[in-house]
Amino acid sequence: MTEHTRPRVYGAGHDGTDPCATLSDHEYIELSGGPLDGQLLDVTGLTDDERLAGAYLITPHSAYGPGGRASYGPTFSRPWGPWVWEGDVP
Structure with a gap:
């Protein structure tokens, strides 16, 4: 039997809180592929245009090294x- 793990929330847990905790009044999108695969991104408060545009997210595992960005x-x-x-962007 495999243990089910909850997905990590992008940007969470740096302040000592549970990095897998989601808030019931927030909306999340799963990230698929690349260095942030399987993480959840909190999109609460984004406009439809912002959601359709995507985002460059900072990651320690980019082709450009720590602090590079991954485009999702x-x-x-x-x-x-x-x-x-x-893909990755500097």
Whole structure:
């Protein structure tokens, strides 16, 4: 039997809180592929345009080293998630 693990929330846990804790009144999108694969991104408060644009997310595991960014965004067929990895950017 394998142990089920909860996905990590991007950017959470740096202040000593549970990095897998989600808030019931927040909305999350799963990140698929790349260095942040399987993490959840809190998109609460983003406009529709911002959600459709995607984001460059800081990651310690980028092709450009620690502090590089990974580009994630929606796909044409699934604009509201999950967001897929589009590549690394400096």
